[in-house]
Amino acid sequence: MQGKDFSIPCEIRVVSRPKNNIRNQNRAIKLENLDIARSALVLTVILANLAAALLFYFIPRGMTHNQRVSLRYFLSGFATFALGYTSYIARQWIPLPVSVFLANLFLVFAPYSIFFGLKWRWGERVHIHKHLPVLSNVIGISLLQVLLHLYFPDSLWVRTLILYGNLAIVYSTIIIRLRKRLNEELSGERILLYSLYYGLANFALMPIVFFISSRPIYYEATALILGIIGVVVMLSAYYSLFLFDLVKLHYDNSITDSLTNLPNRRHFTNEFKRTINAARRHNFSICIILCDIDTFKSVNDKYGHSTGDKVIREFSKMLHESVRGDDIVARYGGEEFIIMLGHTNIDDATDLAERICERTRHIFVPTRDGVLSFTASFGVSQCGPELDSEACIRAADKALYAAKQTGRDKVCVTKDGRTPLPLQENPASTLRPGLFQGVQK
Secondary structure, eight states: OHHHHHHHHHHHHHHHHHHHHHHHHHHHHHHHHHHHHHHHHHHHHHHHHHHHHHHHHTSOOOSOHHHHHHHHHHHHHHHHHHHHHHHHHGGGTSOHHHHHHHHHHHHHHHHHHHHHHHHHHTTOOOOGGGOHHHHHHHHHHHHHHHHHHHHOTTOHHHHHHHHHHHHHHHHHHHHHHHHHHOOTTOHHHHHHHHHHHHHHHHHHHHHHHHHHOSSHHHHHHHHHHHHHHHHHHHHHHHHHHHHHHHHHHHHHHHHBOTTTOSBOHHHHHHHHHHHHHHHHHHTOOEEEEEEEETTHHHHHHHHOHHHHHHHHHHHHHHHHHHSOTTSEEEEEETTEEEEEEETOOHHHHHHHHHHHHHHHTTOEEEETTEEEEOOEEEEEEEOOTTOOHHHHHHHHHHHHHHHHHTTSSSEEEEOTTOOOEEOSOOHHHHHSTTSOOEEEO
């Protein structure tokens, strides 16, 4: 009996030892799996940000200086997000305070980089390294997080509020600035605004998730999954900016004359029709001035096409400076230009044509042989009661032809559909009818 009693506890002790070992092994395996899952999520976020940065690097380069600088800031924003998560996962190999400092430094810096990228898009040429308040905020938040970690180890809740609160302030500032710039044409920036709302919602949600999570891994997994979604959303929004820029660039090229940067004939025709429709509704008058540089072919033949291009540029610049902001000046073809004047009667249009004719005589173009001056002829017409755009342009063309036939360097007017009448002969026209005034050395 005694032997039997003695054998039972021995058997129990032998059996209980492997059970404890199995429990410990299972716990270790679970912890190891959690570490693997955490690392996998962090690596996914890092790779997503690096992929976004690389995509920005390979965006086509046909853009302005401001857009190129903006692109670099967007690229650095995603790259610093990746560095922030890399610093977080590197705490296994570097001192924990260093990991905390670097992770906060990069995560706080990243939205500022995006903000300054938008500033450059808006024409505000300010670099982040020259902005002392931003640098103070980034470094100050990072040092504060390290101090809280060292002296208040249980302050993770406070540190979470500080980090996400700071990010929410930066995003809110961007949203406020962006909303002031929105209009119907800036669809890319509207998409960006919605993505920023998503980021702001994440920053508000994460402290709540931290508070209700029973285990840190739940909070970390939620933060990382939302971070991955955020990268995709933000990347789509930023890419939409450049896609809209690209569309606008091609559209502007299709309606702009490359030599003068004035609207081309196609754009003028569309705007003229739109103005005609508005004139029918609101009953206002429209006048057309058609102008042509006199004997322009002789300039190309004598001085070369580069000098001819200079003549066209100087003449177009003078035309643009001579009209109101609502008027449209376009290159109609070759050395021929056209001006549309809304809310203008025939007398005012004629006076403007006379002033432009006078200013043309005082344009001087430098050449290898000296300074070249030239003249131009002008035809003026007013759209009739039927508001026929083609008839109005034909009337101006007839007046221009009359100016050419009667000596050039003058203004002719078509009134009420009658035969074009030249104005009083200009002295310059009498002395040098239709010829370039030559070179002054």
